[in-house]
Amino acid sequence: MTQTEPEHDPSEQTFDVVVLGAGAVGENVADRAGRRGLSVAVVESELVGGECSYWACMPSKALLRSGSVLAAARAVPGAAEAVTGGVAARAVLARRDTMAADWDDSGQVKWLDGAGIELLRGAARFTGPRRLEVRDAGTGAATTVVARHAVVVATGSEPVLPDLPGLATARPWTSREATSADRVPGSLAIIGGGVVAAEMATAYTDLGSRVTVLVRGARLLAGLEPFVGEAVTSALVDAGADLRLGVQVERVERDASGVRLHLSTGDVVVADEVLVATGRRPRTADLGLDAVGLEPGSRLEVDDRMQVTAVDGGWLYAAGDVTGRVATTHQGKYDARVAGDVVAARFSADGGGEHWGGPVEAAEPWSRYRATADHEAVPQVVFTRPEVATVGLTEDAARDAGYPVRVVRYDIGSVAGAAIAADGYQGTAAIVVDTEREVVLGATFVGPDVAEMLHSATIAVVGQVPLSRLWHAVPAYPTVSEVWLRLLEGYGL
Incomplete structure (x- = not known):
C-alpha cells in the first residue's frame, strides 16, 4: 500500500525563529537572528516600529527640540536679537507628525521585506512550547505559528494607571496621548516625577500650556543624582510650570470645567487634560504565558544571554522592557543584538548548533553573547532643559x-x-x-x-x-x- 503524505495545513506556518513585537527591539532581534540563514517571522498587532517610533522617543524629542533650539539661540548675543517670538505650536506638531511618519509604518514594513523577515499581522498567544496562535485583529482569522528553534518576546511595556478614584473615567492621557496630541491644551496637569513627566512638562510649557506637575516624592527624577532633580525643577519653575513636591492625588473627576484633581493637601488642581506618568509594566498579560508555565502579566526574567530562566529547553528568549532589566530603547536594542546573536549562534548551521557548545556557552562577560552592560553601565539622556x-x-x-x-x-x-x-x-x-x-x-x-x-x-x-x-x-x-x-x-x- 502506498503511504500518502499528510495534507499541509494552510493555517499553520513554521519558521526557525519567531519574534513577538516589531518595535525597535524586535526588529533588531530579527535582523541579527536572520543573518546566518535562519528563517525569521515577526508578529505585530500595531505599527511596525513600535512605541519608540510613534509614541515615545521620536515624537517626544521632536516636541522638545524647538524649545531647546530657541533657548540656545537666546543664550548667544547676535542670535538672541534675531529671536522675536516663542515656539510656534502648530509647526512643532506638524514636524512631530513627520518624525512619527504620520503613524504610517509602510517604511518600516519595507525594511522588514528587504531584510527577508516575514511580517505576521496580529496578536500572538502561546498555546504551548514554541507554538503560538496569531489572530488577525481585523478579520479574526487565527493562524498557528510554530518556531522550530526559538521564540523571542519583545513586546515592550505599557503605561500603568494608579488605582485612584475617578481616574479611569476621567479620560486621562498616558505618554501615547501626550506625544501624539493634535492640539495643545490650555492647561495640563501631570501626575508623576520621572522622565516622561519631566520631559512632557518641558515640552508643553514650551508649547504654551499652563503646566502643573504633581510629584508624590520629595524630588523630581529621584532615581538620579540629587543635583539633577534640583536643576530641572528650577528650570521648569523659571519657565512658568507649577511644581508641587510631596503631594498625592486622592481622587480625580472630569466635569464641564475640565479635570479636577483633589490633592492630599486639600487643594484642587483644575486642568484641561491630565497626563498620568507614574510608571510602566511589561506587556505580557495577553500572551498566554500560562501555556508555557509562566505568570501572565509578569516580567520575563532572563540571564545575560537573554534566555528566559524559568523555562526549560533553551527555546524562549526575551529582550527590552519586557524583561524589567532596561527601560530605554537604546539599551533594549543592545539586548536585542545579544539575543539575536545567541539565537543565530545556537541554531544556525554555521553556529554552535543545538548541542549547547561552541561560542555561546564558552562566552565570557563583555562578549557579544552576554548583555553585561545592563548591570552597571546603562546610559540615559533626559531631554529636559x-x-x-x-x-x-x-x-x-x-x-x-x-x-x-x-x-x-x-x-x-x-x-x-x-x-x-x-x-x-x-x-x-x-x-x-x-x-x-x-x-x-x-x-x-x-x-x-x-x-x-x-x-x-x-x-x-x-x-x-x-x-x-x-x-x-x-x-x-x-x-x-x-x-x-x-x-x-x-x-x-
Whole structure:
C-alpha cells in the first residue's frame, strides 16, 4: 500500500525563529537572528516600529527640540536679537507628525521585506512550547505559528494607571496621548516625577500650556543624582510650570470645567487634560504565558544571554522592557543584538548548533553573547532643559553595591568651551570613582547639550579605563568636553 503524505495545513506556518513585537527591539532581534540563514517571522498587532517610533522617543524629542533650539539661540548675543517670538505650536506638531511618519509604518514594513523577515499581522498567544496562535485583529482569522528553534518576546511595556478614584473615567492621557496630541491644551496637569513627566512638562510649557506637575516624592527624577532633580525643577519653575513636591492625588473627576484633581493637601488642581506618568509594566498579560508555565502579566526574567530562566529547553528568549532589566530603547536594542546573536549562534548551521557548545556557552562577560552592560553601565539622556546625561552607577548605588567611592563634581560653566557655547552657561558634571581600582563607575552631566558628551563617559565606564590612562585622552580646546580634564584634576591627577 502506498503511504500518502499528510495534507499541509494552510493555517499553520513554521519558521526557525519567531519574534513577538516589531518595535525597535524586535526588529533588531530579527535582523541579527536572520543573518546566518535562519528563517525569521515577526508578529505585530500595531505599527511596525513600535512605541519608540510613534509614541515615545521620536515624537517626544521632536516636541522638545524647538524649545531647546530657541533657548540656545537666546543664550548667544547676535542670535538672541534675531529671536522675536516663542515656539510656534502648530509647526512643532506638524514636524512631530513627520518624525512619527504620520503613524504610517509602510517604511518600516519595507525594511522588514528587504531584510527577508516575514511580517505576521496580529496578536500572538502561546498555546504551548514554541507554538503560538496569531489572530488577525481585523478579520479574526487565527493562524498557528510554530518556531522550530526559538521564540523571542519583545513586546515592550505599557503605561500603568494608579488605582485612584475617578481616574479611569476621567479620560486621562498616558505618554501615547501626550506625544501624539493634535492640539495643545490650555492647561495640563501631570501626575508623576520621572522622565516622561519631566520631559512632557518641558515640552508643553514650551508649547504654551499652563503646566502643573504633581510629584508624590520629595524630588523630581529621584532615581538620579540629587543635583539633577534640583536643576530641572528650577528650570521648569523659571519657565512658568507649577511644581508641587510631596503631594498625592486622592481622587480625580472630569466635569464641564475640565479635570479636577483633589490633592492630599486639600487643594484642587483644575486642568484641561491630565497626563498620568507614574510608571510602566511589561506587556505580557495577553500572551498566554500560562501555556508555557509562566505568570501572565509578569516580567520575563532572563540571564545575560537573554534566555528566559524559568523555562526549560533553551527555546524562549526575551529582550527590552519586557524583561524589567532596561527601560530605554537604546539599551533594549543592545539586548536585542545579544539575543539575536545567541539565537543565530545556537541554531544556525554555521553556529554552535543545538548541542549547547561552541561560542555561546564558552562566552565570557563583555562578549557579544552576554548583555553585561545592563548591570552597571546603562546610559540615559533626559531631554529636559537643562539636558541630563548619565551612565553607570550613582553615588548611592555604588555605595550600596559595596564599592569604595569618591565623587568629583565640577561646574561645567567654568570651562572655556561653555563660555563659547552660551552666555551664562549653567551645568554640573560629576564622576563616581572606584578608589580601589581608580576607574569611573558612573558619570552625570546636567546642562545645555550635554547629551553629546555622554558617549565618552559610557566608553570610560564600559571600558573600565584607569584614570591614569584617561588623563591622556586630551579634550579639544575650547570645547565643553574640557570638563573631563577638570574632573580628573579634581581627583588629584
